[in-house]
Amino acid sequence: MVFYFSGTGNSLAIAKRIAQRRGEQLVDIAKSLRDKHYSFITAKREPIAIVCPIYYWGLPTVVISFLERVQLPGRGNPFIYAVFTCGGSIGITDRQLTQVLDNRGYELGAAYSIKMPDNFILSFNLLTPESEVPKLLEQAYARLEHILDAVEVRRSVEHLIHRGRFPRMASTFAYPIYKCGRSTEPFFTNSSCNGCGQCERNCPIGAIKLFDGLPTWITTHCVLCLACLHRCPQKALQYGEKTSSRGRYVHPELK
Numbered sequence: 250m251v252f253y254f255s256g257t258g259n260s261l262a263i264a265k266r267i268a269q270r271r272g273e274q275l276v277d278i279a280k281s282l283r284d285k286h287y288s289f290i291t292a293k294r295e296p297i298a299i300v301c302p303i304y305y306w307g308l309p310t311v312v313i314s315f316l317e318r319v320q321l322p323g324r325g326n327p328f329i330y331a332v333f334t335c336g337g338s339i340g341i342t343d344r345q346l347t348q349v350l351d352n353r354g355y356e357l358g359a360a361y362s363i364k365m366p367d368n369f370i371l372s373f374n375l376l377t378p379e380s381e382v383p384k385l386l387e388q389a390y391a392r393l394e395h396i397l398d399a400v401e402v403r404r405s406v407e408h409l410i411h412r413g414r415f416p417r418m419a420s421t422f423a424y425p426i427y428k429c430g431r432s433t434e435p436f437f438t439n440s441s442c443n444g445c446g447q448c449e450r451n452c453p454i455g456a457i458k459l460f461d462g463l464p465t466w467i468t469t470h471c472v473l474c475l476a477c478l479h480r481c482p483q484k485a486l487q488y489g490e491k492t493s494s495r496g497r498y499v500h501p502e503l504k
């Protein structure tokens with residue numbers, strides 16, 4: 250079984266490939282939370298994958314909320330593994346996930362990471378030029394093959410995880426900024442907004458509603474997945490003053 254969360258499609262593309270290759274069910278974490286669907290049945294000895302992006306060297310809040318509620322098949326100790334997609338490195342997110350699972354009586358068996366196009370445009374511009382995206386994605390899928398080999402034998406492999414420099418420091422100092430931040434206040438739309446409603450449909454937590462054809466944020470905080478920002482066809486959606494001059498990224502399979 251493959252549980253995934255994705256804002257701009259990288260993690261979805263990886264999760265889909267894992268599910269297809271292994272002939273397993275794909276489960277959208279955000280949808281399960283919205284539907285309050287927390288109970289799942291897996292085949293005997295079927296491994297459980299958790300696939301998600303890295304946010305501020307830690308876990309997306311929505312993934313934690315889901316794992317705090319989900320009932321995983323406990324009998325026979327299923328092999329639980331994580332595949333993180335990131336723009337550069339994961340810090341010690343695997344340890345954070347170990348803790349979250351441990352609180353529920355589950356064990357993280359292995360964690361892997363895959364570098365994909367970085368979609369964090371709140372502090373700097375896109376890191377991967379559009380022309381280099383296909384090559385980076387090709388490398389990502391090649392790495393996934395090695396990860397799937399490791400999953401087959403239920404093994405952690407040190408070189409299949411990018412921790413980056415000073416991983417503990419990165420996660421310890423950056424993650425609280427995310428956890429205590431995530432305000433929806435800086436979101437606004439400019440005059441190019443045509444009221445198409447894509448942002449409302451694409452928000453994984455239903456934080457956006459259209460009123461009189463204009464997107465309005467109905468929650469004070471959100472996951473900060475940036476799906477609304479990157480997937481607006483008019484590039485009308487901004488977060489603070491800096492994003493209007495920055496690029497947008499959507500995985501090709503979501504376009």
Ligand SMILES: Cc1cc2nc3c(=O)[nH]c(=O)nc-3n(C[C@H](O)[C@H](O)[C@H](O)COP(=O)(O)O)c2cc1C
Pocket residue numbers: 254255256257258259260261301302303304305306307334335336337338339365366367368369370473474475500
């Ligand atoms: C709010 C936010 C914070 C991020 N923080 C990190 C980070 O700490 N390290 C990193 O390597 N990538 C970071 N990224 C980049 C994403 O992890 C990466 O682009 C990921 O593949 C996006 O997955 P998705 O397309 O499934 O949403 C961040 C992205 C966002 C939106």
Ligand code: SF4
Pocket residue numbers: 438441442443444445446447448449464480481482483484485486
């Ligand atoms: S997706 Fe963009 S254009 Fe469409 S309603 Fe939202 S902000 Fe407006």
Ligand code: SF4
Pocket residue numbers: 256433451452453454455456457471472473474475476477478
């Ligand atoms: S409001 Fe935008 S950034 Fe926040 S969760 Fe929804 S889609 Fe993601």
